[in-house]
Amino acid sequence: MNVDAKRSIEQDIAHHVHPQTNLRQHAEKGPTIITHGKGVFIYDSEGREIIDGFSGLGCVSLGYHNERLAEAAMRQMNTLPFAPTFYNRSHPRVAELGERLIGMAPGGMNRVMFQCSGSEANDTAIKLIWYANTARGEPQRRKIIGRIRGYHGNTIATVSLSGQPHMHAKFGLPLPEFKHTELPNYYRFHIDGESEEEFSARMARSFEELILREGPDTVAAFFAEPAISGGGALMPPKGYWEEMQAVIRKYGITFLVDEVVCGFGRTGNMWGAETWGLKPDMVSCAKALSAAFFPISALMFKDELYAEMMRNSDEVGLFGHGYTYAGHPVGAAVSLQALDIYDEIDLIGHVRKVSKRFLERCDAMQDHPLVAEVRGVGLFCGFELMRDAKVRIPFDPAWKVGALVQDFAHDRGLYLRAIGDRISFMPPLIINEEEIDLATERFKGALDDAWAVVKNKI
Numbered sequence: 001m002n003v004d005a006k007r008s009i010e011q012d013i014a015h016h017v018h019p020q021t022n023l024r025q026h027a028e029k030g031p032t033i034i035t036h037g038k039g040v041f042i043y044d045s046e047g048r049e050i051i052d053g054f055s056g057l058g059c060v061s062l063g064y065h066n067e068r069l070a071e072a073a074m075r076q077m078n079t080l081p082f083a084p085t086f087y088n089r090s091h092p093r094v095a096e097l098g099e100r101l102i103g104m105a106p107g108g109m110n111r112v113m114f115q116c117s118g119s120e121a122n123d124t125a126i127k128l129i130w131y132a133n134t135a136r137g138e139p140q141r142r143k144i145i146g147r148i149r150g151y152h153g154n155t156i157a158t159v160s161l162s163g164q165p166h167m168h169a170k171f172g173l174p175l176p177e178f179k180h181t182e183l184p185n186y187y188r189f190h191i192d193g194e195s196e197e198e199f200s201a202r203m204a205r206s207f208e209e210l211i212l213r214e215g216p217d218t219v220a221a222f223f224a225e226p227a228i229s230g231g232g233a234l235m236p237p238k239g240y241w242e243e244m245q246a247v248i249r250k251y252g253i254t255f256l257v258d259e260v261v262c263g264f265g266r267t268g269n270m271w272g273a274e275t276w277g278l279k280p281d282m283v284s285c286a287k288a289l290s291a292a293f294f295p296i297s298a299l300m301f302k303d304e305l306y307a308e309m310m311r312n313s314d315e316v317g318l319f320g321h322g323y324t325y326a327g328h329p330v331g332a333a334v335s336l337q338a339l340d341i342y343d344e345i346d347l348i349g350h351v352r353k354v355s356k357r358f359l360e361r362c363d364a365m366q367d368h369p370l371v372a373e374v375r376g377v378g379l380f381c382g383f384e385l386m387r388d389a390k391v392r393i394p395f396d397p398a399w400k401v402g403a404l405v406q407d408f409a410h411d412r413g414l415y416l417r418a419i420g421d422r423i424s425f426m427p428p429l430i431i432n433e434e435e436i437d438l439a440t441e442r443f444k445g446a447l448d449d450a451w452a453v454v455k456n457k458i
């Protein structure tokens with residue numbers, strides 16, 4: 001290790017508190033220092049080349065090097081590095097990005113607000129729903145439903161909405177307005193003999209029962225990702241969205257589709273909503289909006305909600321919400337450039353083409369003794385690891401099998417993410433077939449390494 005890297009590790013351990021990290025382990029072992037990247041590869045301070053099988057955090061759509069994005073940022077920094085969007089002020093790039101996003105949004109959106117992260121987009125959505133319901137004379141309609149193990153962000157409201165117990169424990173969360181319906185993990189939770197369609201109908205019944213228990217006139221919205229990423233790379237079972245959307249419509253609930261991960265091509269369409277026929281009232285997006293080269297997010301919604309916002313704003317004299325860096329000119333310029341690149345390289349066509357190979361190689365791991373289920377679409381694949389796939393007996397959590405696979409993969413030069421005993425595999429969208437072969441070979445090797453350890457415990 002070179003002297004600079006050693007210094008970085010010392011500085012990091014001494015002062016830097018890391019998000020979503022085992023703090024004890026960090027204090028003892030320190031960080032992995034990533035020094036640079038190119039294409040789908042990242043390089044650490046030990047000089048190792050690692051394929052990024054998780055696109056950073058599901059965001060690095062165009063890989064780690066792109067001169068056009070860098071130049072777009074530089075040009076904008078040299079022209080107008082900052083401009084507020086408060087107090088009726090605007091700038092050309094943000095106006096153009098708004099028009100562009102609305103032109104491509106799923107479900108007939110008309111309005112857009114910008115923020116810097118997926119959390120802020122979803123947090124803004126919660127506030128707007130509450131704000132509009134006050135204007136409608138329904139201030140009691142405040143409850144927002146998410147899903148157990150779903151994820152929508154880390155502000156106090158969005159983490160309350162997320163169904164991740166370890167993010168609630170010790171924080172005194174969730175806030176009381178946030179409720180959670182069941183996780184549609186068919187493989188793990190279906191009753192023996194139950195078809196996917198029957199399972200989906202049961203999920204929708206359980207959702208409806210929750211609404212009825214809470215009181216339909218107190219339920220404001222349902223937030224969901226088209227396919228669940230943070231909760232373990234789960235694809236919706238057959239019939240799930242038809243059944244769930246029927247309940248949403250029955251009770252007149254606002255439906256926010258969180259496209260933070262699925263948006264911009266991940267599932268082989270521009271939006272996850274297209275892949276599964278969702279009809280959202282609101283859409284949030286972030287991450288690949290700027291190909292992760294700048295923190296920016298967007299919340300889109302319809303004129304009906306905007307009209308309610310206008311009513312309140314007329315009464316108060318001002319719409320009282322917004323962040324300093326909302327619609328940052330550099331973020332807007334980078335996002336416009338990313339969207340241009342997506343069109344020019346036909347990113348969606350590319351994902352559709354290479355995902356055949358990707359999913360084929362992933363499916364081939366179904367026979368591995370550690371793997372119980374492989375599920376995927378586009379360049380988004382999840383693996384369920386189980387002790388006994390047939391009778392669905394999970395591994396002892398203390399064995400940390402998922403983490404073991406993740407660590408062995410890293411040793412072999414592949415970064416993947418373990419979520420308990422689920423593995424999420426979502427490489428940058430520009431990955432080519434040769435790189436897919438290399439990544440899946442390394443993954444298979446990591447499964448073998450982990451199996452060599454685990455089989456002795458069984």
Ligand code: PMP
Nearest residue numbers: 117118119151152153258260261
């Ligand atoms: N929604 C989803 C589906 C996400 O996966 C994430 C982040 N992984 C967020 C929202 C929050 O985004 P951010 O971390 O940019 O706040």
